[in-house]
Amino acid sequence: MEFFERFAIPHPSPAIYASMVAIGLTVIAIIVGLTYFKKWGYLWREWITTVDHKRIGIMYLISALLMLFRGGVDAIMMRAQLAVPENTLLDSQHYNEIFSTHGVVMIIFMAMPFIIALMNYIVPLQIGARDVAFPRLNALSFWLFFMGAMLFNISFVIGGSPDAGWTSYFPLAGNEFSKSVGTNYYMIAIQIAGLGTLMTGINFIATILKMRAPGMTLMKMPMFTWSALITNIIIVFAFPVLTVALAMGTMDRLFATHFFTTGNGGMDMLWANLFWVWGHPEVYILILPAFGVYSEVIPTFARRNLYGYRSMVWSMVIICLLSFLVWVHHFFTMGQGALVNSIFSITTMAIAVPTGIKIFNWLFTLWKGKIRITTPMLYSLLFIPIFTIGGVTGVMLAMSAADYQYHNTMFLVAHFHLVIIPGVVFAMLAGLTYWWPKMFGFMLNERIGKWAAWLIGIGTCVAFFPMFISGLDGQARRMFTYSEATGFGIWNMIAFFGAIMLAVGFVLIVYNIYYSTRYASRDIPADPWDARSLEWATHSPVPEYNFAITPDVNSRDAFWNHKKNNQKLFKGDYQEIHMPNNSGVPFIMSALFFVFGFAMVFSVWILAIISAIGIFACMGHRSLEKDHGHHLSVDHIKETEEKLGGANS
């Protein structure tokens, strides 16, 4: 019995018990549903074992939307708790757990997979490739991310959620102050998902550098692909730092080492530094692909080519370099001294320059354009002003002397939400709407989409502008309540209404997906937006081999010139196409990682050792296996192309 006590929740409440029941019922419903409709084989053959970048992209997308829901519920609970002074909806422990999981889920399990979803689906199409460089590694990336996310999410019903903030600063996150296994979950689940992300980084750099269509030089790549390349370079250089930090944190918690402890020579500030050496580049891992999406959407709907292509590329390169040189600005108040603070102050402010260049380039692209306000364009136009407000307050925070006033207040919370939401979330929703017809062969309803965009746009402002004021007045972040005398009540009440508007907006998006799936016309052209880049040159939805004939590229807007100036894009005849084989090993290996992670969280060593051996056995199997893929015959390609409505001549 004692063995099982460790799995109990340390701070149970009716809400958590209700969630347990709900999770149980959902799992049973899924199992029964799959069995009743005899879909197990389909699920295994078509999805779980797939190595197709498009299907992996869609699985990333579904996971991201699920995690958006989870993180959103956390957000609504926080705003509800703070809406009135001295509220008793949540106690301090639950509030701690909720803001910790909200941060982790939104950054690592929502924003990251959303970005990787779009990269997976779009980048190979934009460069005219058949797939990514290592399709099977790609599947492993997804499943590792997925298992990491699941491991993190079961924490609130088994053993307790992490409660030391998404930054998990030591010594708070050490055993002394975080007694539950929650922080173990944090360390290990993020580690597993992070391994997947690192593999994605390697995979996409190799893909973009080596697999571009003939004629597509680096400076002829679409801007979204450029942003993906830079992002993945940041991933490869930033994630190993997190790997080491998490490993050290895990060892401190499980094996009583002294990396971040306060005694025996440990150094708690080492965690803060390592975390942000990864954490700040992570911010740019999130924002650069978002910039890439805007750089696709804005030229398409302004019907002009992107203004300042070269400066767009160079500003991203500079942002990439600077992103590794600013991490100390997250803890100006933690005693580095004036000189160090000044240096990091200046590097931080310098980032505003390349970012400003990008903003002006988008504005100049819009200038004298024939603008069509579609849903993706609406998000882009809402992004520019709101993001600029978020960005400019960032420059305020960058001034280290002034930061002593803003640090750890709601002002900071307002700042980073006002860059991350218009920056990343609007971009992902814009990208989702923009590329939806490419992925699924029908368009999302524009009327509902625009309603959602306006609600989310205005909701963001209503939810976060008041925090600037209450923050300057001294409302600290991560406090579960405040007294009436502080006068914060009114601002938090307004913010709560903003949060509800955001929630309604997201519900409308879900409704839009349902509505459009049921009613939208399937009879749409392959290029419904009259767009510019290569992904629109193939059919919608895309056949498994992407392009029947590899396109020939000789300009930046190859597809546009093909449409408007009659340049031939597809030369030659159909040839046999080599395709990779599906494999169940990535899924099995990741499932073993899940078991390993779970065993580590609860220090069940025998299980950990067995699953680790299993993981290595999978690698051994991969090493010895002969896998040469298969070929699609010319007849098969001809047949598919005819069925999909003629060759893409």
Add this chain to the structure above:
Amino acid sequence: MNNDQTQPLEYSTEQNNLNILGFWIFIGAEIMLFATLFASYFLLENRTGGGPAGEEIFTISPVMLETFILLTSSFTIGLGVHAMRLGRQKAMQVFFTVTLLLGLAFIGLEIYEFTHYVHEGAALQTSGFTSILLTTLGTHGAHVTFGLFWGLFILIQIKKRGLTPETTNKSFIFSLYWHFLDVVWIFIFSFVYLKGMM
């Protein structure tokens, strides 16, 4: 698969080229991993708490022996890849086997070294310094151990399938990995042991 006859076998197909580039990028990530460990080591080096400092526990002879063995193994795997390029499968197998045996000897010595440290009162839990010391050495040692199994699996394939574009590609990538571990060891030797003993 279009084979390019002007290139060595391990570079002869498109996928082979991709694999090698991908592995170089992975080595970039590995450099960051070890760089983080070294940076942490320099920060925690003098934070010995109640435990011993570096100069009290380091002894030169096993470390010199380890260095000599690992550097030699890097040389033998280089000879192995050279033999592979000449198409001499037998010679290549011999050199790879020697490499793995040297790696095994290295790991044996490192295990001895670790037990010696624990015996001297420098366990993983002793202080900030011992935690990072054993973690940095251990991460390198774990990489070598992983390499032993990886190399063994490659040898099996070479024996069964001969020198094909795939097996040579795997062997070449493995040699990159092995050389990289050698480079890391040189940093450990210089900045952990020599610096600590000075």
